[in-house]
Amino acid sequence: MNKLFSEFAAMSSQQWKDKLCTDLKGKTFENLISSEGTLPFYHSDTHKHFNPLPITESWESVQWIDGSEPKKGNQQALEALQNGMTALCISNPQELKILLQDILIQHIRIDFENYSKESLQEFEDLVQERGLKPEDILGAFHGQEKKGNLPNYIYHTVFVDDIYEAINEGQPTSQYVFTIGSDYFREIAKMRAFFIAFETIKKTKPFIYAQTSLDNKTSEQPYNNLLRTTTESMSAIFGGCNALLIRPYNQSFEEVTDFSNRLARNQQHILREESFLEKVQDPCAGSYFIEALTQSFLKSERQEGKLEKIEQALWHTSEQIAVKSKYNKEDIQDLEHIHFGAGIAPNLRGP
Numbered sequence: 001m002n003k004l005f006s007e008f009a010a011m012s013s014q015q016w017k018d019k020l021c022t023d024l025k026g027k028t029f030e031n032l033i034s035s036e037g038t039l040p041f042y043h044s045d046t047h048k049h050f051n052p053l054p055i056t057e058s059w060e061s062v063q064w065i066d067g068s069e070p071k072k073g074n075q076q077a078l079e080a081l082q083n084g085m086t087a088l089c090i091s092n093p094q095e096l097k098i099l100l101q102d103i104l105i106q107h108i109r110i111d112f113e114n115y116s117k118e119s120l121q122e123f124e125d126l127v128q129e130r131g132l133k134p135e136d137i138l139g140a141f142h143g144q145e146k147k148g149n150l151p152n153y154i155y156h157t158v159f160v161d162d163i164y165e166a167i168n169e170g171q172p173t174s175q176y177v178f179t180i181g182s183d184y185f186r187e188i189a190k191m192r193a194f195f196i197a198f199e200t201i202k203k204t205k206p207f208i209y210a211q212t213s214l215d216n217k218t219s220e221q222p223y224n225n226l227l228r229t230t231t232e233s234m235s236a237i238f239g240g241c242n243a244l245l246i247r248p249y250n251q252s253f254e255e256v257t258d259f260s261n262r263l264a265r266n267q268q269h270i271l272r273e274e275s276f277l278e279k280v281q282d283p284c285a286g287s288y289f290i291e292a293l294t295q296s297f298l299k300s301e302r303q304e305g306k307l308e309k310i311e312q313a314l315w316h317t318s319e320q321i322a323v324k325s326k327y328n329k330e331d332i333q334d335l336e337h338i339h340f341g342a343g344i345a346p347n348l349r350g351p
Contacts (some may be wrong), residue, residue, distance in 0.1 A: 013045035037296075042288035050209060052285035053239030056207070058278040060087040060109050061209075061268040062245035065257060067093035071082075074099050076261065081108065084269060087139075089211075089245050106136040109208070109243060111143040140175050140209070157209075161298065163194045167201055173297040175207040178231040178241070179315040180215050181254055187232070189290055191239025193297035210236035211245040227251035230267055236282050237277050244268070 011019075015028045020040065024031070032040035060199045062082035067090040077088055077099070087109035092098055096119065100110075105127075113150060120141060127137060140157045159177045160166040166176055176194070180187050191208060198206040212232040217225045226249050236244050246267050248260035271277050284290045 011184060013043035016043065038197060039289075040143070042292055044288065045119075047288040047292050049286070050291050053192060053195055053240065054199075055282050056242055058214050058272075059237060060088050060243035061085045061265075061272070062087040062109070062111070062209075062243055063261065063265060064245060064247055064251070064256070065090045067099050070095040070098035074101055074103070074245075075173075076258070077103055080261070080326040082266060085265060087111070087226040087243055089142075093119045093122075096126050100126065103150070105130075105139075106132050108138075110139040111245075112139070112141060115141060115143065131237060140176065146241070160194060163190070163197050166194070167198050170202075170206075175209050178208060178210045178236065178239075179186060179213050180210050181213045182228055182232065182329045184231055185290060185293060187235035188239045188284055189293035189297055191241065192284065192294045195240055196294070197298060207243075208239075208241045209243045210239070210241035212236075212247045214247060217249065217252040218248075219253040222250055222253075226263065226267070229264070230271075233267060234277070237271065240282065265321050 009084075020029060020032070026285075029040070061084065062075070063085040065077050065080070067087055073090065074094075077090070079174050080088065081103070088103075089111045090099065090153070092114045092115075093112055112123070127134075146350065151168050158166050158170050158174050159176055159179070176198075178187075178191055182347065191210070195208070210233075212229045216228060227247060229246050232242060233246050246264045248256045248264045250260045251255060277283075
């Protein structure tokens, strides 16, 4: 292998810049730097190499369940567990005895969202009735309760926006929730930065629960939402999540169906079993761009105490379509962002 490349001299960062300027015919290197500060290329001459992070290569596959109809929710939960899912996220739980019938909660991870105070007590009563040990229960209530208001074995949930704020708010039994958006590389870098900061400060590893976003999904051409949830899920996995909830593609605008739940489940299987994303630990290690972006998150946090907001400046694709690096519902109603001729949608590429 060494002989194969021995005839090719290594190119320095300056040589690449000179070549770029020659090919660009008058434009400078600075013209190619994005409004967010992203460079056109990253090189070992100018960027430090870091060791791979000891993040998990596997993750808990979480199925979203509507718990408002206990019998129906129970059937959906059992079907999910019988088809390879290892965790549940139950929304609006009602009558937990019926909802969790025949489900061995001590062998899975179970989270709740949009719940009432009565649900907290119901779950605690159910654990006691089944004679389960507190240490056997894994999961969290995704609310804003303080730890003192929850049973000792229930994880305290911290929603991560500001990295260091979240670490300070956290407790020994906290899980940290990331809602993953469409800015592919920044989402990866943010999670990696959080892991580094947490391990440095707490001297232990955090439990990271990632979920795909609802804010950027649209009812127009709804199956495009599957592309969005797939890339968001990849960001979460590459960022080192311990549990991943892929929300159904239609959850934000209509009632979730068995079909849309099954597609979300199949996305987990494709990413794990067919794409082999759980076979490599920290696959982003060695990417100078992602490493530099990770360090920029840590630097901005230290200097300002909060994450820098992503600018909404436009950039143009090769088809001369003006797109943003991050979209919300209002941005994508006209579908202009998907009028493209190449194989990858502009908002999934990068500057």
